[in-house]
Amino acid sequence: MVADTSSAVRLPSKAYAAMAASEDLVPWDFTRRNVGPHDVLIEILYCGVCHTDIHFVRNDFGMSMYPLVPGHEIVGRVLNIGDHVKKYKAGDTVGIGCLVESCRECDNCKNEQEQYCLKGSTYTYSSPEKGGDGFTYGGYSNQIVCNEDFVLKVNDKLPLDKVAPLLCAGITTYSPLRKWKVTAGQRVAILGLGGLGHMGVKFAAAFGAEVTVLSTSASKKDDAMKLGAHRFVLTTDEGQVLASQNYFDFILDTVSAEHDYNFYLSMLRTHGVMVCVGLPSTPAVVPAFNLIFHGRSLSGSLIGGLAETQEMLDFCAANNITSDVEVINMKYINEAYARMEKSDVKYRFVIDMATL
Numbered sequence: 001m002v003a004d005t006s007s008a009v010r011l012p013s014k015a016y017a018a019m020a021a022s023e024d025l026v027p028w029d030f031t032r033r034n035v036g037p038h039d040v041l042i043e044i045l046y047c048g049v050c051h052t053d054i055h056f057v058r059n060d061f062g063m064s065m066y067p068l069v070p071g072h073e074i075v076g077r078v079l080n081i082g083d084h085v086k087k088y089k090a091g092d093t094v095g096i097g098c099l100v101e102s103c104r105e106c107d108n109c110k111n112e113q114e115q116y117c118l119k120g121s122t123y124t125y126s127s128p129e130k131g132g133d134g135f136t137y138g139g140y141s142n143q144i145v146c147n148e149d150f151v152l153k154v155n156d157k158l159p160l161d162k163v164a165p166l167l168c169a170g171i172t173t174y175s176p177l178r179k180w181k182v183t184a185g186q187r188v189a190i191l192g193l194g195g196l197g198h199m200g201v202k203f204a205a206a207f208g209a210e211v212t213v214l215s216t217s218a219s220k221k222d223d224a225m226k227l228g229a230h231r232f233v234l235t236t237d238e239g240q241v242l243a244s245q246n247y248f249d250f251i252l253d254t255v256s257a258e259h260d261y262n263f264y265l266s267m268l269r270t271h272g273v274m275v276c277v278g279l280p281s282t283p284a285v286v287p288a289f290n291l292i293f294h295g296r297s298l299s300g301s302l303i304g305g306l307a308e309t310q311e312m313l314d315f316c317a318a319n320n321i322t323s324d325v326e327v328i329n330m331k332y333i334n335e336a337y338a339r340m341e342k343s344d345v346k347y348r349f350v351i352d353m354a355t356l
């Protein structure tokens with residue numbers, strides 16, 4: 001079915017939203033833009049709960065717009081399409097991650113790096129809507145409208161609740177491992193075993209690397225091994241830390257709490273690379289000494305572009321990789337946030353949107 005694309009029409013929609021930074025999420029009725037010629041209307045089936053959602057609800061980055069509907073790990077089914085849409089038809093299983101638009105003209109957009117759009121990409125929530133006067137609302141909602149170029153194909157042979165977190169946690173860890181060409185024979189460490197870290201373990205193991213989980217908590221060891229790690233280093237144990245000096249080719253740092261980068265850099269071999277994907281709110285002190293004398297690199301990485309996100313989803317379908325999730329009712333979201341702040345989830349909450 002081809003949609004009525006009149007822009008005067010708006011689509012009544014339902015969501016859970018935060019009305020202000022200090023408040024819990026509550027049910028909220030609103031409208032979305034109508035399906036434009038290049039748009040796809042998607043019924044949301046599942047939405048993952050990312051730590052960034054909590055940061056935005058609380059306005060930790062000082063850029064939140066309210067009412068705020070979080071959610072950028074979206075899996076759903078196409079309900080309707082605009083009359084110029086080529087890639088999708090009603091009934092297709094699809095996903096949306098952290099991006100819903102970009103300028104499409106800058107060097108980064110032209111090079112499939114839309115996440116680094118030089119004019120500022122449009123994020124899935126709390127971001128000024130391109131060509132509109134409002135801002136975007138995310139996936140804690142019954143439906144969403146998105147330009148087809150920012151919609152991803154999802155293979156529905158995988159359980160869709162476990163696919164949802166791939167759209168942020170998956171691509172955030174897949175992209176740096178690919179960029180730095182992690183492969184068989186390399187020693188890779190994953191620092192932190194949460195939503196991001198557990199996906200990092202799965203990808204690094206799938207790429208053939210020897211995978212070590214670095215953690216301050218001995219209780220994580222069994223889980224690390226079950227997820228595919230080969231080794232576990234308890235970073236509060238001096239002997240294990242000493243044995244890990246100059247050991248790793250690559251460290252994926254997923255920790256968002258304040259921590260000492262220097263402590264982990266010393267575990268890199270010569271020409272080793274540490275990539276940060278966690279975002280501590282305080283700056284870190286990194287002595288150049290520890291980089292220069294071993295030719296080490298410290299880098300960062302933000303999600304991935306659309307083409308690479310599709311590549312990641314296809315890789316997951318081909319290799320049977322999904323996220324470990326706890327599916328929740330929409331009404332449980334405020335308790336879920338409280339548990340996430342205590343790292344009490346294995347490893348991602350996913351909202352069953354049928355409960356909205």
Ligand SMILES: [Zn+2]
Pocket residue numbers: 050051052053072098168169
């Ligand atoms: Zn996220």
Ligand SMILES: [Zn+2]
Pocket residue numbers: 102103104105106107108109116117118119120
């Ligand atoms: Zn751009």
